[in-house]
Amino acid sequence: MCFGAELLLLAASAAASAGGKMMSNASAEANARAQADASNAVLDQFLARRKVDQEANTARLNAHLDTMTQPANTAAQEAAVAERGAAIDTAAPASTGAEDIPISGSTPSIVKSEIAKRIGDAFNVATENTKKAAKAASYGDVFGMNQRATESARRDIGVTNSLARDDAALLSNRTELARRAAYKTPSGFGDVLSGLGALGSMAAGSMFGSGKTG
Amino acid sequence: MCFSNGDNGASAAAATQAKLDKQQAEKEAAIKAGNLRIDQAFGQFTPEYYKAYENDYLNAQTPELSHQYDKAKDKLAAVLAGRGVLESTIGANKFADLERTRASTLGEIGNNAVTAANDFRGKVEGQKSDLYNLSAATADPDSIAAQATGAMTALTPPKPTSSLGDIFGSILQPVSGFVRGAMYSPNRNAINSGFNYGTSGRVVN
Numbered sequence: 001m002c003f004g005a006e007l008l009l010l011a012a013s014a015a016a017s018a019g020g021k022m023m024s025n026a027s028a029e030a031n032a033r034a035q036a037d038a039s040n041a042v043l044d045q046f047l048a049r050r051k052v053d054q055e056a057n058t059a060r061l062n063a064h065l066d067t068m069t070q071p072a073n074t075a076a077q078e079a080a081v082a083e084r085g086a087a088i089d090t091a092a093p094a095s096t097g098a099e100d101i102p103i104s105g106s107t108p109s110i111v112k113s114e115i116a117k118r119i120g121d122a123f124n125v126a127t128e129n130t131k132k133a134a135k136a137a138s139y140g141d142v143f144g145m146n147q148r149a150t151e152s153a154r155r156d157i158g159v160t161n162s163l164a165r166d167d168a169a170l171l172s173n174r175t176e177l178a179r180r181a182a183y184k185t186p187s188g189f190g191d192v193l194s195g196l197g198a199l200g201s202m203a204a205g206s207m208f209g210s211g212k213t214g
Numbered sequence: 215m216c217f218s219n220g221d222n223g224a225s226a227a228a229a230t231q232a233k234l235d236k237q238q239a240e241k242e243a244a245i246k247a248g249n250l251r252i253d254q255a256f257g258q259f260t261p262e263y264y265k266a267y268e269n270d271y272l273n274a275q276t277p278e279l280s281h282q283y284d285k286a287k288d289k290l291a292a293v294l295a296g297r298g299v300l301e302s303t304i305g306a307n308k309f310a311d312l313e314r315t316r317a318s319t320l321g322e323i324g325n326n327a328v329t330a331a332n333d334f335r336g337k338v339e340g341q342k343s344d345l346y347n348l349s350a351a352t353a354d355p356d357s358i359a360a361q362a363t364g365a366m367t368a369l370t371p372p373k374p375t376s377s378l379g380d381i382f383g384s385i386l387q388p389v390s391g392f393v394r395g396a397m398y399s400p401n402r403n404a405i406n407s408g409f410n411y412g413t414s415g416r417v418v419n
Contacts, residue, residue, distance in 0.1 A: 080328075083328055084324065084325055084328045087268060087272070087324035087325065087327050087328050088320070088321045088324035088325065089324075090269075090272060090324060091272050091276060091320040091321060091323050091324035091327070092316075092317045092320035092321055092324065095313060095317070096283075096287075096313055096316065098309070100287065101287070101291055101300075101309060102291050102295070102300075103300060103301050104301070107301045111301050114303075114306055115301070115305070115306040115309060118306045118307060118309070118310040119306075119309055119310050119313045121310065122310035122311065122313040122314035122317070123313050123314070123317045125314060126313070126314045126315075126316075126317030126318040126321060127317050127321055129318065129321070130317070130318060130320075130321025130322060130324070130325060131321070133321070133322075133325060134321075134324075134325050134328075137325055137328075137329065140329075141328070141332055144332050144333075144335070144336060145332075147336065148335055148336055148339045151339045151340065151343055152339065154343070155342065155343045155346050158343075158346065158347070158350075159245070159246075159249060159346060159350065162245070162350040163242055163245065163350075166238065166241065166242075167238065170234060170238065173234065174231065174234065177227045177228075177230055177231040177234065178227075178231060180223055180224055180227035181224050181225075181227040181228035181231055182224070183221070183222055183223075183224045183227075184221075184224070185221055185222045185224075
């Protein structure tokens with residue numbers, strides 16, 4: 001039988017080509033999968049960090065908003081009124097009275113006491129009025145206090161967001177680097193095998209009908 | 215037999231990745247360290263600090279008012295005594311007006327002191343935010359510390375200077391006007407105060 005060896009070589013070559021091709025494909029597919037996994041892992045880690053940031057920012061905002069509830073504002077306003085009242089009492093602790101007014105010693109005591117009373121009343125009315133003004137101003141104090149607290153919260157959240165922006169700016173680089181780092185150079189055995197198969201099939205073809213087999 | 219011809223840059227990519235991570239971690243640490251330095255620098259702005267500022271404000275404003283009040287009181291007493299109405303209802307009312315103006319102005323100064331301290335609090339917060347932004351931009355804690363110190367120096371509140379103006383002039387003006395009018399009155403030799411106690415209300419020139 002003269003076809004036995006050629007057919008055998010042809011079959012072996014075809015098997016080698018197919019096997020080699022399959023090995024190459026499997027290797028490329030494994031590489032692509034590893035690179036995609038590495039890239040996805042970087043993305044997952046990025047998203048996890050952002051989730052932590054988001055939760056921290058939400059907690060910071062909520063903590064700030066808790067200080068702005070109506071009861072908190074009412075308490076803050078009472079404190080502001082007390083602070084202003086104390087400042088007014090410090091500035092104007094008491095009436096000057098009538099002692100310093102050079103009235104003669106013969107002035108009836110009823111006149112002296114009437115002058116002192118009017119001066120005392122004037123002092124009381126004036127300080128009462130300034131304390132009313134203080135109460136009106138306390139609304140602004142609470143607003144200012146909330147503004148400052150908002151500024152503080154904005155600052156804290158801003159720090160987190162600034163770092164997050166830096167992180168986000170590097171995301172594409174990170175994924176690309178992870179993809180490259182995950183790359184495994186193929187062994188090349190599949191390609192070699194495939195090449196050998198091709199050579200074998202050509203050799204089998206050249207042997208066909210040459211009479212060398214038999 | 216090995217057909218591999220190297221890692222095609224995978225190890226270099228891994229090294230770059232590690233370097234990137236390290237740099238970013240260092241930057242984050244630097245920013246947080248800078249922010250900490252800012253917090254430490256601004257730690258002096260306590261409630262006690264603002265209270266002291268309030269007191270300084272009061273102390274800067276009240277002496278001028280006391281001075282003006284003393285002068286106005288003496289002038290009023292002299293004018294009223296000159297017209298013989300020092301111990302009269304009109305005299306008592308004028309001294310009450312004077313006291314009311316004094317107490318109102320002092321109360322206003324007290325209110326202004328708190329407002330000034332609160333305004334200053336706002337400026338401090340704003341300055342701190344600016345420094346935080348700078349910290350994020352530079353990520354250099356030493357530079358930030360120097361900036362914070364400079365900013366605090368700029369923030370030191372100027373001592374309030376007294377700008378009260380003439381507080382008691384409006385009270386004295388009608389009395390002075392009355393005296394001036396009386397001097398040119400055709401009946402200047404027979405002016406009665408209307409609040410006479412015996413003969414003391416009569417003006418004798």
